[in-house]
Amino acid sequence: MKTTRILAALAAAGVAASLAACSGAGGGTAGQAAQHSDTLAVGTMTVAQSLDPTQASGSALPYYQAVYDTLILRKADGTFAPMLATAWTYDATSTKLSLTLRSGVTFSDGTAFDATAVKKNLEAFAKGGGGSATQLASLKTVKVTDPTHVVVELKQPDPALLFSLSDAAGLMASPAKIGSKDLATNPDGTGPYTLDTGKTAIGSKYVYARKADYWGDKAPYTTLSISSFDNENAIVNGLKTGQLNTAVLQTVDQQIAAEADTKLTQQKFEFDFQGILLFDRVGAVNKALADPRVRQAINDGIDRDALLQGLRQGRGTATSQIWGTDTPGYDKALDDAYPYDPDKAKQLLADAGYADGFTLTLPAMAGITTDAMTSALTTQLAKVGITLKWDQLDGATALQKIFRDRAYAGMVMNLGQSSNAWNLVQTAILPGTFNPFGYTDDTVKSLSAKLLTDDESATATDAGALNKHVVEDAWFAPFYRMTYTLVTDPTVTATTQSGMAVPSIYDYQPAS
Amino acid sequence: MLTFLARRLGAGILLLLVISLLTFVLLSIPHADVGRALLGQSAPQAAVDAKNASLGLDRSVLAQYGDWLSHAVRGDLGRSWFTGEDVWSALGTRLPVTLSLVVGVTLVTAVLSLLLGVWAAVRGGLVDRCVQVLSVVGYALPGFLVTLVVVLVFAVRLGWFPAIGYIPFTQSVSGWLSTITLPVAALSVGAVAGVAQQVRGSVLDVLQRDFVRTLRARGLPPGRVLFRHVVRNASAPALTVLGLQFVGLLGGAVLVEQIFGLPGIGSMTVQYTTRGDVPVIMGLVMVSVAGVVVVNLLVDVLVGVLNPKARVA
Numbered sequence: 001m002k003t004t005r006i007l008a009a010l011a012a013a014g015v016a017a018s019l020a021a022c023s024g025a026g027g028g029t030a031g032q033a034a035q036h037s038d039t040l041a042v043g044t045m046t047v048a049q050s051l052d053p054t055q056a057s058g059s060a061l062p063y064y065q066a067v068y069d070t071l072i073l074r075k076a077d078g079t080f081a082p083m084l085a086t087a088w089t090y091d092a093t094s095t096k097l098s099l100t101l102r103s104g105v106t107f108s109d110g111t112a113f114d115a116t117a118v119k120k121n122l123e124a125f126a127k128g129g130g131g132s133a134t135q136l137a138s139l140k141t142v143k144v145t146d147p148t149h150v151v152v153e154l155k156q157p158d159p160a161l162l163f164s165l166s167d168a169a170g171l172m173a174s175p176a177k178i179g180s181k182d183l184a185t186n187p188d189g190t191g192p193y194t195l196d197t198g199k200t201a202i203g204s205k206y207v208y209a210r211k212a213d214y215w216g217d218k219a220p221y222t223t224l225s226i227s228s229f230d231n232e233n234a235i236v237n238g239l240k241t242g243q244l245n246t247a248v249l250q251t252v253d254q255q256i257a258a259e260a261d262t263k264l265t266q267q268k269f270e271f272d273f274q275g276i277l278l279f280d281r282v283g284a285v286n287k288a289l290a291d292p293r294v295r296q297a298i299n300d301g302i303d304r305d306a307l308l309q310g311l312r313q314g315r316g317t318a319t320s321q322i323w324g325t326d327t328p329g330y331d332k333a334l335d336d337a338y339p340y341d342p343d344k345a346k347q348l349l350a351d352a353g354y355a356d357g358f359t360l361t362l363p364a365m366a367g368i369t370t371d372a373m374t375s376a377l378t379t380q381l382a383k384v385g386i387t388l389k390w391d392q393l394d395g396a397t398a399l400q401k402i403f404r405d406r407a408y409a410g411m412v413m414n415l416g417q418s419s420n421a422w423n424l425v426q427t428a429i430l431p432g433t434f435n436p437f438g439y440t441d442d443t444v445k446s447l448s449a450k451l452l453t454d455d456e457s458a459t460a461t462d463a464g465a466l467n468k469h470v471v472e473d474a475w476f477a478p479f480y481r482m483t484y485t486l487v488t489d490p491t492v493t494a495t496t497q498s499g500m501a502v503p504s505i506y507d508y509q510p511a512s
Numbered sequence: 513m514l515t516f517l518a519r520r521l522g523a524g525i526l527l528l529l530v531i532s533l534l535t536f537v538l539l540s541i542p543h544a545d546v547g548r549a550l551l552g553q554s555a556p557q558a559a560v561d562a563k564n565a566s567l568g569l570d571r572s573v574l575a576q577y578g579d580w581l582s583h584a585v586r587g588d589l590g591r592s593w594f595t596g597e598d599v600w601s602a603l604g605t606r607l608p609v610t611l612s613l614v615v616g617v618t619l620v621t622a623v624l625s626l627l628l629g630v631w632a633a634v635r636g637g638l639v640d641r642c643v644q645v646l647s648v649v650g651y652a653l654p655g656f657l658v659t660l661v662v663v664l665v666f667a668v669r670l671g672w673f674p675a676i677g678y679i680p681f682t683q684s685v686s687g688w689l690s691t692i693t694l695p696v697a698a699l700s701v702g703a704v705a706g707v708a709q710q711v712r713g714s715v716l717d718v719l720q721r722d723f724v725r726t727l728r729a730r731g732l733p734p735g736r737v738l739f740r741h742v743v744r745n746a747s748a749p750a751l752t753v754l755g756l757q758f759v760g761l762l763g764g765a766v767l768v769e770q771i772f773g774l775p776g777i778g779s780m781t782v783q784y785t786t787r788g789d790v791p792v793i794m795g796l797v798m799v800s801v802a803g804v805v806v807v808n809l810l811v812d813v814l815v816g817v818l819n820p821k822a823r824v825a
Contacts, residue, residue, distance in 0.1 A: 047783070049550065050596035057552055129563055131551040184596025201605045202597040203783070204775035205677075227677070227773065230783060233660075234773040237675035240668050244676070400545045403557050413553075433554050 038222040040492060040508055043235040043247035046501075047228045048206065050184035051195070053121070053171035054128025058500070059416075061167065065505045066208040066224055068189030069216075070170035071099065071118070072162060076507050078326060078419040078498030080162055083216075084113060084172055084190065094157035094453050095140075101148045105215045107174035108188045115144040120175040122152065125168075134426075135164035157452040159422035159459065192219035192505075204228055220510055233257075239264055239487055246488045248502050252313050255485050267486040269496040272414040273322055275478030276362070276377075277428070280409030281439035286360060289409050293352040295474035298360075299338035300345035301384035302377070308480045311373055316480040321471050324417025324481065326498045327424055328456075329463025337471050345384040357385030362410055364390040365398040369412050377412075406436050417481070419499025421463035422451060429470060443469045517809070524805035528798060532584070533577060535797045539790055540573040546593060546788045567593060580794060589798075590791035592784070599795040602780075607799065609678050609776035612688070613768070614761045616696040621703040622754060628704070629711025629750070630743060633719065643708065650705030655764060659698040659771045666694055676773035695768045702764075703757050710753045714746035721745075748815045755811035759804050 048063035049055055056064050073083035087100040105113040119142040126136040138158045143151040154161070164170065174188040185202055187195055193208035200207050208224040227244070229235050232254035238244035240261050249255045258264055278298065283290025304318035320337035323330040349355065360381075364374050369390070378388040391408075393401065401407040415434070418424050425448055431438035447466040454462055470476065486503065488494045495507045547563035548555070568576060583590060589599035632643035667675035673694045679687030718724060719742055727737050766778035777796055784792045 047594075049594045052596065055550075055596075059552075129551075129559060129566065131555050133559060134556060181591065181596060184591075185598075185601075199683075201775040202595050202602065203592075203780070229676075229773050230770055230779065234676050234771060237663055237668055238677070238773065241671060241675040243674055397545075399548045399553065403548070403560070404545075427554050433556055436557075 038510075040221045040224050040246070040510075041238075041244045042224070042226045042508075043238055043244040044226060044228050044502060045230070045232065045235070045250070047203065048226075051187040052128075052183040053168065053173050053187075053189075054125050054133075054178075055130040055184075056168040056171055057131040058167055059502075061500070062502060062505050063206055063226055064168070064171050064187075064189075065191065066193040066206075066226075067187040067191045067195055068171040068173060069191050070166050071172065072166040072170055073506070074163070074166035074497075074504070076495040076497050076504070080166055083166075084118075084170075085165070088162070095154045097152040097154070097161060098145075099150050099152065101150065102215070103148050105190050107176075107190055108194055108211070109174050109176055111174045111176050113172065113190055114147040115150045116147075117172060117175040118142065118150050119144055120178050121172050122169070124178045125171075130168070132164075132168040135160070135167065135169040159451055159454065160420050160426065163418075163420040163423060190215065192216065193224055196223075220508070224505065239489060242489060244489075245492045246486070246494055246503075246508065249485050249487055250482070252315050255315065255483075256313075258485070258487050263490055265488045265490075267488075267494070267496055268483050269486065270317065270325060270417075270481040270483055271499070271501045272416055272484075273319060273324065273478050273481045274412070274414045275322070275476055275480075276410050277413050277415075277434055277476055278410045278474065279435055279439070280437055281475065282437045284409075284437050285407065286358075286409035288352070288354055288358045288360070291352040292473050293348040294354060294358075295477070296338070297345040297348040297352070297384060298381065298386065298477045299474050300341045300348065301381050301386065302338070302477060302479065303340040303380050304338075304479050305340070306380070307373075307376055310376055311370070312480070312482060315483040317483075318480045319478050321467055322415065322417070322428055322476050322478055323421075323424065323463075323467045324419075324499070326419040327417050327463070328421040328460040329465075329467045331464055331467060334468065334471050338474075342384050349385055354385070357387060359387040359389060360409060361389040361391060362412065363398045363402060363408055364392050365411075366394060368414060373412070403433060403436060414482070416501060417499065421459055425451060425463070425466065429466065429475070441473070517813075520805075520809055520812070524802070524809075527805065528801055531801050532581070532794065532798060535794060536577045536580065536790075537573060539788070539793060540576070546790075549787045550594060580791075584794070584798070589795040592792045593789050594784070594787055594792075599791050602792060603777070603795055603799055606775055606777045606780045608680065609774050610762065610765050610769070610778060612681070612692045613695055613699065613765050613774075613776065614758060616692055617699045617703055617761055618754060618758050620696060620700045621707050621757065624700070624704045625707035625711050625750070626743070628708040630715055630738070632708070632712045633715035634738065640712070643712065647705040647709045650701045651709075653701065655699070655702055656767050656771070658701050659695075659768050662694055662698045663771060678772075678774045678776075691772075691774075695772050695774060699761065699764060699768055703761070707750060707753050707757060711746065711750045714749045715742055718742045718745045744818055748819050751811055751815055751818070755807055758807050762800055762803065 042062070046060050048060050051063065051067070053064060053068055069084050071083060071085040072088070073081040075081055084102050084105065085099040086102050089098050090096065099118070101113070101115060101118065107113060111117070122136060122139060122142050126133060126139045138154045138156050140153045140155045143153060145151060152161070172189060173183060177183045177188045186197060192211055192214045194211055196207040196209045205225060205227040210219045210222045232249055232251050235244060235247045235249070236254050236257045239247060239258060249258055259266060276298070278289055278295050280286050280289045281295070288294045299320060308314055308316050308318050317335065319335040321331065321334040349357065374390050381388050402411055415428060426432065428434045429444060430448060431440060444466065447462050447469070450462045451459060451466070484501065486494055486496050491511055493509050493511050494503050497503045497507055545560065546567060546569060547560040550563055551560055564570060568579070580590070591598055592602060595602070628643050632640040663675055667673050673690055678691045681688040724737060724742060727741060762778070765776060766782055768774070769776040769779040770782070781793070781796055784796070
């Protein structure tokens with residue numbers, strides 16, 4: 001009997017302890033809610049790498065923006081405004097960009113921001129070997145005129161330069177720290193916040209504290225935190241419990257889960273398109289793809305609406321063009337350039353000499369293709385006589401086989417649709433990463449050459465012509481633009497950033 | 513005892529060496545394109561090749577391993593290729609999270625499974641059957657399902673605990689407790705179920721031994737027989753299972769850490785392995801192996817303390 005009593009007493013103690021734990025936690029949650037107005041907690045699936053700006057890439061920009069200012073500010077609508085540079089002008093040849101710099105700005109370590117700092121940063125970025133180093137591939141030299149004036153000289157015109165200076169290439173770090181390993185985890189810029197290294201867990205949660213003596217408008221939050229997750233389920237749970245104030249959701253299931261919570265506000269926007277990049281247009285791996293009629297047949301044989309419904313529950317817009325709605329040269333009519341027409345596809349294949357069809361082998365990569373997608377595409381294209389074969393590969397091996405070994409004629413890909421036409425042309429059209437076989441033609445050559453020196457209205461015209469050409473010549477087989485949602489809780493209002501998958505840190509304001 | 517400890521320690525160091533070499537070789541086999549992972553999918557191939565060369569990936573595996581080892585023996589585990597963070601400091605921020613979980617679960621498991629196991633063995637009948645059924649159910653339920661339900665009910669619906677994140681012990685004790693309670697609870701379900709069965713079995717086994725009958729016949733109080741003699745004799749197998757659980761939890765924590773968004777070494781292992789961040793993975797493997805060696809040693813010593821028969825010279 002004594003045993004029973006001891007056991008009962010122990011059990012009671014256990015219950016009491018767990019109750020105490022519960023009440024303690026309750027207090028903690030209430031405390032967090034009270035801080036909301038001056039704290040912004042952002043959840044994201046993007047992992048920050050080194051915080052050294054030479055290693056920065058566009059998708060992880062918010063991590064850098066908190067600490068580093070860019071030379072030029074890119075506003076939510078994609079237009080440019082002064083930031084560390086107060087004015088800029090091109091010369092007649094579009095190869096010399098003169099920048100007037102803000103004076104009286106200092107980095108966190110006390111070093112003054114001046115023309116020499118700009119020169120050091122731009123040169124370090126161009127040579128830094130980072131993921132976005134190509135943004136300054138055309139940089140020839142940076143000439144310091146006086147402490148507040150520099151001239152950026154280019155080897156050839158770069159229509160994306162202003163964009164780049166409002167992006168990774170424009171991030172300014174203290175010249176005293178450039179080249180030091182310390183910058184990776186201990187960033188030093190002129191930005192509105194400093195990294196709170198004590199509260200930061202590098203690689204998973206970055207906590208930033210507002211800088212008291214920021215040169216510009218005071219940041220709206222005393223504390224900004226950006227936490228990265230490897231699944232959106234955790235992000236949605238965080239949004240529902242108020243531990244996160246905002247996040248962008250990409251997967252349909254989690255978008256629906258967040259919509260179930262009426263406290264949360266959703267803003268829909270489109271940034272990535274998904275589709276097949278048919279890059280073997282020279283016929284090196286798959287002879288058939290060299291014939292435009294075959295590539296058109298693939299486009300005609302894909303039932304985009306069915307894919308969009310089946311894979312994303314209709315959340316997106318079916319399209320035949322890789323230009324996004326914010327990209328100059330976008331043409332709404334081209335979204336329907338290839339309405340589903342299996343008969344026409346068969347005819348085109350027959351005309352091209354493939355009446356009996358042909359086999360196309362593509363890599364199936366975790367994170368991009370799903371089983372549902374590969375089986376839907378295989379079934380749809382089988383109807384027109386094209387046999388799709390999928391090589392199951394892990395991500396790293398696949399990228400190596402695609403880009404280094406050039407072993408595939410195409411791949412399914414999600415590509416961002418920049419608000420800068422030249423960025424998109426450089427990434428997807430001109431010989432390079434996504435044109436690994438280096439295919440081009442006279443129309444592409446002449447239009448892309450014109451784009452180099454075009455002004456704003458000419459850019460829209462020529463980019464539009466280029467867009468139309470690659471759609472008609474079927475360089476790609478896009479499926480749809482995917483709808484993402486920017487979710488915010490009642491404490492914050494946020495604006496989507498044109499041509500970017502996530503808002504800039506300047507796009508958040510406390511809700512009044 | 514000292515020679516035994518020295519021998520085990522020596523074996524542990526040898527194990528560290530062998531596993532470090534094995535891990536290094538295994539990591540080099542898939543040829544994860546680290547440069548590509550670092551620079552992104554749209555980077556030119558030439559830049560990717562240059563990045564790989566700058567990391568020394570163009571050298572032979574053995575040369576790379578020799579380089580790593582010569583630094584590692586001096587306590588320098590290098591810097592993460594991705595974040596540029598010192599590996600020791602990366603482990604320093606992540607390890608406490610997983611240790612909080614694993615130690616928490618082990619303590620909860622030890623106490624609860626001892627109570628349940630002993631209770632079931634001594635009382636028998638309905639209590640025993642209830643404990644057994646609960647154990648089977650607890651053991652059979654998939655860990656991720658338990659975790660998802662626990663988050664949904666106690667964090668999202670009831671709002672008693674935070675759904676994500678971790679507050680270090682040094683920052684706030686109550687915050688720390690609130691952030692680890694649910695993960696510990698979720699992980700404990702399966703662990704308690706497994707160990708309770710083990711305790712119940714061992715206690716039943718010991719209860720039927722002759723010496724227990726003799727002790728009872730001499731008129732010793734039942735509580736004293738149970739706790740001084742039966743439980744002590746029955747604890748060795750339970751401790752061994754608990755030790756194994758501890759080691760297994762280092763792996764089991766991965767899922768729970770992902771669901772709760774905890775920055776522990778479980779989620780870290782997944783994240784850094786997919787990217788091929790060799791310095792960090794090597795650091796993680798070394799720390800995990802050292803942990804396993806130490807825990808096994810502790811279990812051996814504890815079993816020896818509890819049961820003189822198991823002691824070695």
